[in-house]
Amino acid sequence: MTLENTPKERIDAIVAAQKAYFKEGETLDVKFRKRQLGNFLKALDKWEKELADALWTDLHKSYEEAYMTEIGLVRSEIKTHLKMVAKWAARKRERSTISIFPSRSYVVKEPLGTALIVSPWNYPVQLLLNPLVGAISAGCTSVLKPSPYVPHVSTVIEMMVKDTFEEKYVAVVQGNREVNAKLFDCRWDLIFFTGSPALARTVMASAAKNLTPCVLELGGKSPCIIDRTADIKTAAKRLAWGKTLNSGQTCIAPDYILIHESVRDAFIKEFGKQVKSLHGKDIFDSKHYVHMVSGNAFDRVVSYMENGTVVYGGRSDRSKLIIEPTLLIDVEEDSPVMNEEIFGPVFPMICLGDDGCKSFVDKVVDFVTSREKPLSFYYFGNEADAWEAIRRTSSGGGCINDVIMHIANDHIPFGGVGNSGMGHYHNKLSFDAFTHTRSVVSSPRSLDLPFRYMPYRLFGLVKKLL
Numbered sequence: 001m002t003l004e005n006t007p008k009e010r011i012d013a014i015v016a017a018q019k020a021y022f023k024e025g026e027t028l029d030v031k032f033r034k035r036q037l038g039n040f041l042k043a044l045d046k047w048e049k050e051l052a053d054a055l056w057t058d059l060h061k062s063y064e065e066a067y068m069t070e071i072g073l074v075r076s077e078i079k080t081h082l083k084m085v086a087k088w089a090a091r092k093r094e095r096s097t098i099s100i101f102p103s104r105s106y107v108v109k110e111p112l113g114t115a116l117i118v119s120p121w122n123y124p125v126q127l128l129l130n131p132l133v134g135a136i137s138a139g140c141t142s143v144l145k146p147s148p149y150v151p152h153v154s155t156v157i158e159m160m161v162k163d164t165f166e167e168k169y170v171a172v173v174q175g176n177r178e179v180n181a182k183l184f185d186c187r188w189d190l191i192f193f194t195g196s197p198a199l200a201r202t203v204m205a206s207a208a209k210n211l212t213p214c215v216l217e218l219g220g221k222s223p224c225i226i227d228r229t230a231d232i233k234t235a236a237k238r239l240a241w242g243k244t245l246n247s248g249q250t251c252i253a254p255d256y257i258l259i260h261e262s263v264r265d266a267f268i269k270e271f272g273k274q275v276k277s278l279h280g281k282d283i284f285d286s287k288h289y290v291h292m293v294s295g296n297a298f299d300r301v302v303s304y305m306e307n308g309t310v311v312y313g314g315r316s317d318r319s320k321l322i323i324e325p326t327l328l329i330d331v332e333e334d335s336p337v338m339n340e341e342i343f344g345p346v347f348p349m350i351c352l353g354d355d356g357c358k359s360f361v362d363k364v365v366d367f368v369t370s371r372e373k374p375l376s377f378y379y380f381g382n383e384a385d386a387w388e389a390i391r392r393t394s395s396g397g398g399c400i401n402d403v404i405m406h407i408a409n410d411h412i413p414f415g416g417v418g419n420s421g422m423g424h425y426h427n428k429l430s431f432d433a434f435t436h437t438r439s440v441v442s443s444p445r446s447l448d449l450p451f452r453y454m455p456y457r458l459f460g461l462v463k464k465l466l
Helices: 008-024 030-059 063-089 126-138 151-164 177-185 197-208 232-248 261-279 295-307 360-369 383-391 428-433 459-465
Strands: 092-094 104-111 114-118 141-145 170-172 190-194 214-217 223-226 256-260 309-312 326-329 346-352 376-380 397-400 435-442
Touching: 008 114, 008 141, 008 177, 030 063, 030 126, 030 151, 063 126, 063 232, 063 428, 114 126, 114 177, 126 141, 126 190, 126 428, 141 177, 151 170, 177 197, 190 197, 197 214, 223 232, 223 360, 232 261, 232 346, 232 376, 256 261, 256 360, 261 309, 261 326, 261 346, 295 326, 295 346, 346 360, 360 383, 376 383, 383 397, 428 435
Parallel strands: 114 141, 114 190, 141 170, 190 214, 223 256, 223 376, 256 346, 326 346, 376 397
Antiparallel strands: 092 104, 104 435, 309 326
């Protein structure tokens, strides 16, 4: 199935209609926003089966995984915004300083305007629709651009949006990178982009022409540290889960392992046991193991196996786009598998040890800080050592003795830093991402203190008060 590119003329018409509609002011009403959020929630219920079926068709994603990692997260986000948007959007009075007495100070939350939301293929429902929740609650209009690599999902999303919203309010456009280029050339009030750092540079270059703000949710190589103090069974179980979730095609998937040399062999053995515990004797028969998205993705990930020695896994079937979870040792630090985001179930391991000069934590910090800042940082071992490593490194987020789970709590921010992104969302931060915080001072007409006017009488007294 191939999606047709939305023509440029059609894109221009949609953007113009949305900008005109936003100027009418209907989206400013919080009651309107709550009504649209309610419609969105009903739409998810109505289209749940079609979305889940499409995820199975495009990615071989089971219903359970589709719900837990995609549909369910969007439902939870909508419910939070329905409950809280009136409070978040309310005008708030703030304390005034003596320098502006007797004026009153306020903070006003206003929608930025018309937003472009661009999502990738790996979590095509969650990563497109979760930002839309924030756009709706903030009072923006939105143009959505799903990925052409998951055409069945993108088609269902387009049908759902058409069935739920007026095009002048929320619309979907389809197509390849030519369509992306056309979209980025348009003038937006915000661009919310989830994808690769390479394409994000193109987004920012286009946005800079109009000084358009961007939220960039990117990726990178998220390290997983396994210290000698780690519970190896727990580490292996949670890593087997995190690396096989969506077949490793997750922006916050653990990308590579830095492991203490004394526990390497025990971890390799336990990792194999835990993969079988999760997926059965032969993972190729598992209904819960997602396939690679395309032949190109399959070929790229399989090629990484040439960068080291396979000590677990290594099998693949291109006709089914399946790659067995694979552990590699003897990898060079400058090899492709250690410098490119893997986005698949291949797991390179680098052994580190203690010596007289540097501890294991010191070596971990040196290794991680010598590279681009990752989206996630995972540490298995003593919690005090984990906090020390976290203090001395930087990442978008992370976990101690776990992986992935920080994205499941919408009470904490999700976002990257440096090469892994900018801006945050989830919960109130999704509302804030699409909102301008406006400061307003209201002064009485009848009372006007003279000290601020030239020639600045009583300046000495005013200086002491300030």
